[in-house]
Amino acid sequence: xxxxxxxxxRLPASTDNITSGxxxxxxxxxxxxxxxxxxxxxxxxxxxxxxxxxxxxLNADAVSRxxxxxxxEYLVQIVMRSIEEISSQNLLCLPATPAFSNPDTLxxxxxxxxxxxxxxxxxxxxxSYPDVRxxxxxQLPIGGLYPTLGIDRALAVLxxxxxxxxxxxxxDAGTALTFTGADVNRYLVGGAILxxxxxxxxxxxxxxxxxxxxxxxxxxxxxxxxxxxxAIQSGVVYxxxxxxxDFIEDWRCLFPDSKIAVTGxxxxxxxxYLTASFPDTAAGLIDAPExxxxxxxxxxxxC
Ligand SMILES: Nc1ncnc2c1ncn2[C@@H]1O[C@H](COP(=O)(O)OP(=O)(O)O)[C@@H](O)[C@H]1O
Ligand SMILES: CC(C)(COP(=O)(O)O)[C@@H](O)C(=O)NCCC(=O)O
Ligand SMILES: [K+]
Numbered sequence: 001x002x003x004x005x006x007x008x009x010r011l012p013a014s015t016d017n018i019t020s021g022x023x024x025x026x027x028x029x030x031x032x033x034x035x036x037x038x039x040x041x042x043x044x045x046x047x048x049x050x051x052x053x054x055x056x057x058l059n060a061d062a063v064s065r066x067x068x069x070x071x072x073e074y075l076v077q078i079v080m081r082s083i084e085e086i087s088s089q090n091l092l093c094l095p096a097t098p099a100f101s102n103p104d105t106l107x108x109x110x111x112x113x114x115x116x117x118x119x120x121x122x123x124x125x126x127x128s129y130p131d132v133r134x135x136x137x138x139q140l141p142i143g144g145l146y147p148t149l150g151i152d153r154a155l156a157v158l159x160x161x162x163x164x165x166x167x168x169x170x171x172d173a174g175t176a177l178t179f180t181g182a183d184v185n186r187y188l189v190g191g192a193i194l195x196x197x198x199x200x201x202x203x204x205x206x207x208x209x210x211x212x213x214x215x216x217x218x219x220x221x222x223x224x225x226x227x228x229x230x231a232i233q234s235g236v237v238y239x240x241x242x243x244x245x246d247f248i249e250d251w252r253c254l255f256p257d258s259k260i261a262v263t264g265x266x267x268x269x270x271x272x273y274l275t276a277s278f279p280d281t282a283a284g285l286i287d288a289p290e291x292x293x294x295x296x297x298x299x300x301x302x303c
Contacts, residue, residue, distance in 0.1 A: 034117035159294025
């Protein structure tokens with residue numbers, strides 16, 4: 001659904017094609033994938049993903065005190081500041097146009113925003129953005145989706161299948177650790193959900209009296225630990241890696257030639273632990289940090 005754009009957010013005609021300097025005529029769009037830990041951003045020129053970055057969730061209480069108009073202006077500025085920040089780090093080359101170089105004109109630029117969110121409270125905030133399109137399951141060209149499936153899982157498995165080939169298993173090592181598999185007919189076979197590595201550690205730290213908050217170890221820890229922090233790390237890492245291996249091996253029995261991709265904030269650590277403990281299982285796994293944006297890119301036409 002596309003909201004109408006209030007006049008105050010419309011670009012002056014002269015700056016209509018604000019980003020043409022590095023994209024030709026391709027239209028610039030921002031994709032925002034909202035996960036349970038943070039916001040994942042992607043900047044598209046047409047269907048080409050130019051850059052991705054992450055930021056924190058917005059403060060829902062603070063935003064709820066704004067009027068509708070203030071909300072819209074605030075959200076446009078969040079988007080533009082975020083883009084300016086990555087471009088000033090030289091991660092992205094944006095042309096020197098009035099829209100990007102003059103802070104007074106920032107709020108004039110409502111880049112189209114494509115939103116995919118699994119966090120209702122954050123989705124509600126972004127509904128006030130002047131040019132937002134929210135992706136829902138019914139828009140995805142993949143069969144067998146059940147109504148409560150997370151849009152992040154559906155988009156990432158669709159993106160991985162389209163980019164790497166079908167059948168495909170997508171492992172998302174995010175807040176939750178999820179497995180999502182689809183067959184050669186782009187049909188959901190099924191999946192599983194368990195607490196992610198970070199969430200296992202934080203829930204032990206928060207929900208027990210004696211256990212400290214510990215970080216993920218940089219490498220595969222010693223299994224038979226003789227201190228509390230080491231025992232937590234050992235338990236979480238070895239049990240998770242054994243479980244992930246079991247899902248991968250089962251999937252490979254069902255679909256021997258399947259591509260298997262890994263995404264999410266903890267993917268690098270998970271791949272490291274898996275490679276150290278089960279190198280044969282880890283062989284052939286594909287590092288796919290942008291899987292969800294591959295999925296979103298398939299939906300960037302006519303929006
Ligand atoms: N800078 C960071 N901020 C937050 N989490 C991070 C960061 N870098 C790595 N992580 C890890 O990423 C995990 C969350 O994965 P992510 O894919 O961002 O989650 P989600 O998509 O659910 O928001 C956390 O459990 C944490 O261990
Ligand atoms: C399983 C999830 C919580 C994963 O979220 P994430 O870790 O990516 O923030 C999310 O995909 C979700 O809310 N899913 C709905 C239930 C389902 O997919 O069956
Ligand atoms: K995710």
